Amino acid sequence: MPPVVLRSFDPTPAHFQIKLDRPDNFIMRNRFDKRVVIVTGSSLGIGFAAAQGFAAEGAHVVLCARNEEQLKRAADSIADDGGKVSYQALDLADTDAFEKLIQDTATEHGRLDALVNNAAVTRHRMIDSMSLEAWRKNFCVTVDATFIGTKTAMAIMGKQEQGGAIVNVSSSCGSRATVGVSGYSAAKAAADSFSNCAAMEGATMGVRVNSVVPGSVATAASEAAVAGNQKVQDAIHSTIPMQRSGTPEEIAAAILFLASDEASFITGVELPVDGGKLAQLYVPTTLI
Ligand SMILES: NC(=O)c1ccc[n+]([C@@H]2O[C@H](COP(=O)([O-])OP(=O)(O)OC[C@H]3O[C@@H](n4cnc5c(N)ncnc54)[C@H](OP(=O)(O)O)[C@@H]3O)[C@@H](O)[C@H]2O)c1
Numbered sequence: 001m002p003p004v005v006l007r008s009f010d011p012t013p014a015h016f017q018i019k020l021d022r023p024d025n026f027i028m029r030n031r032f033d034k035r036v037v038i039v040t041g042s043s044l045g046i047g048f049a050a051a052q053g054f055a056a057e058g059a060h061v062v063l064c065a066r067n068e069e070q071l072k073r074a075a076d077s078i079a080d081d082g083g084k085v086s087y088q089a090l091d092l093a094d095t096d097a098f099e100k101l102i103q104d105t106a107t108e109h110g111r112l113d114a115l116v117n118n119a120a121v122t123r124h125r126m127i128d129s130m131s132l133e134a135w136r137k138n139f140c141v142t143v144d145a146t147f148i149g150t151k152t153a154m155a156i157m158g159k160q161e162q163g164g165a166i167v168n169v170s171s172s173c174g175s176r177a178t179v180g181v182s183g184y185s186a187a188k189a190a191a192d193s194f195s196n197c198a199a200m201e202g203a204t205m206g207v208r209v210n211s212v213v214p215g216s217v218a219t220a221a222s223e224a225a226v227a228g229n230q231k232v233q234d235a236i237h238s239t240i241p242m243q244r245s246g247t248p249e250e251i252a253a254a255i256l257f258l259a260s261d262e263a264s265f266i267t268g269v270e271l272p273v274d275g276g277k278l279a280q281l282y283v284p285t286t287l288i
Contacts, residue, residue, distance in 0.1 A: 031260040033058035036109040038102060040092060040149065041119025043070040045219035046169060049248035050116055050255045055083025057256070062105050063087035064098075065119065092119050092145035102152040111160060114259040115153040117146040118169040120187075122221060124180045138183035143190045150198050154207050163206025165259045168195045169251070170211045170270065172278055192270060199268030208267040210258040215274025216245040239283045241276030 037054045041047040043065035054061045055078045063078075065071050068089035078085040090097040106112040121141045123134050150166055157164025173181050174188030192211055199209040216222060216236055222245065226232040237243050254273045257263055272278040 030058045031256065031262065032113070035059045035113035036062070036105060036111050037114040037116070037259065038062040038064070038105055038112065038149075038153075039116040039118055040064055040098075040145065042087075042116075043067060043074040045221060046214065046217060046248045046251045046255075047116070047118040048074050049252035050118065051085070052078055052081070052083070053249070053252045053256045054114075054259075055085055056081065059113070060084040060086070060109060062101070064090050064092070064101060066091050093140045095144055095148040098145055099148055099152045102149065102156070106156045111162075112153060112156045112164060113162065114165045114167065115149055116167045116169065116255055116259065117149050117191075118255075119145070120169070120171075120184070122181070122184050122225070124225060125183065126180055127182050130183060135183045138187040139190070142184070142187035143194065146191050147194060150194070150209065154198065154202055154205065157207045158202070158205035160206070163208070165263070166195075166198065166202070166207065166209045167255050167258045168192075168209070168211045169255070170195070170213045172213055172215045172272065172274055174213065176278065195270075196268050203267055208258075208263065210263070210266060210268065211270045212251060212254045212258065213270050213272045213274065213278065214246060214251045215272070215277040216240060217248060217251055218245045219248055239277070240274070241280055244275060246273060246275060 032054050035058070037059045039047050039051045039054065039061060042051040042063040051061045051063055051074065061078065061083065063071055063075055063085065064087065066089060071087045071089055075085045075087045088101050090101060092098050102112065102115070119141055121137050123137055125134055146168055153164065153166055168191060170192050171188045173185040174192045177185065195209055195211045202209050237245065251273050254271055258266065258271065
């Protein structure tokens with residue numbers, strides 16, 4: 001039988017040239033008018049794109065991250081675009097400070113409509129060279145802060161007439177394995193399981209809990225992970241059915257959807273936003 005020839009594939013054909021620049025992506029809709037939303041890890045990347053989206057659709061958005069300078073830049077940029085925004089520098093490993101931020105936000109605004117648990121600690125280490133301390137670092141934000149955030153927000157949202165929505169940002173690493181990210185992956189898997197359990201407990205309280213599951217996304221974190229090595233980046237893209245990384249705005253669009261009333265009957269969902277990666281059986285070397 002003659003060999004099947006690999007069809008040439010342009011990873012950036014015209015149909016991918018859709019305008020993804022924020023915040024134009026989100027205009028003309030006001031799904032979060034008068035609503036109050038907290039997004040963790042919102043000075044950069046996916047969290048920042050989500051914060052921009054919420055603000056562009058009418059929410060007062062509360063940002064948090066560790067680096068105050070970067071956080072201020074993010075908040076100024078949202079305010080310059082006409083968004084309602086406030087911020088607080090904190091390390092989510094300090095769960096008391098995170099709990100206080102949630103409580104204070106609800107007290108100040110009289111409501112809390114959505115919480116996005118987005119920040120994560122990523123420690124790339126092979127198992128044989130990973131200390132217990134480095135292993136645990138993966139869990140302190142991804143799992144512990146998600147637990148405290150969910151617990152605190154659920155208590156507030158459960159008492160509100162309008163309920164609320166919690167969106168957790170997971171990763172395809174939570175259900176698929178690769179080398180060097182065992183701690184990160186185990187923490188994401190734990191957070192996924194917790195998220196689904198929280199959905200069950202929130203269901204009768206009017207609190208929906210869902211996860212967005214990004215695959216490879218072009219952010220500072222993912223660029224640092226490949227250390228500017230284009231060959232590695234190309235190799236990763238070649239394993240993705242859509243042959244490219246996602247943009248922070250594409251992940252943000254899914255976060256906004258799950259936080260919005262459009263998803264009013266959706267809870268306990270893990271929504272992949274990954275160019276088809278999780279649905280894939282194997283990476284083809286040939287195409288028919
Ligand atoms: N990028 C990807 O390819 C990809 C793929 C799958 C899943 N994800 C998930 O998507 C989420 C966002 O990732 P990203 O790529 O957008 O990351 P990023 O660009 O590195 O941004 C991370 C954000 O979280 C903040 N942050 C980190 N540690 C924190 C801490 N201890 N306390 C408070 N804030 C903290 C960072 O600010 P400071 O450093 O100033 O604190 C920053 O605002 C994560 O949950 C990640 O696991 C990303």
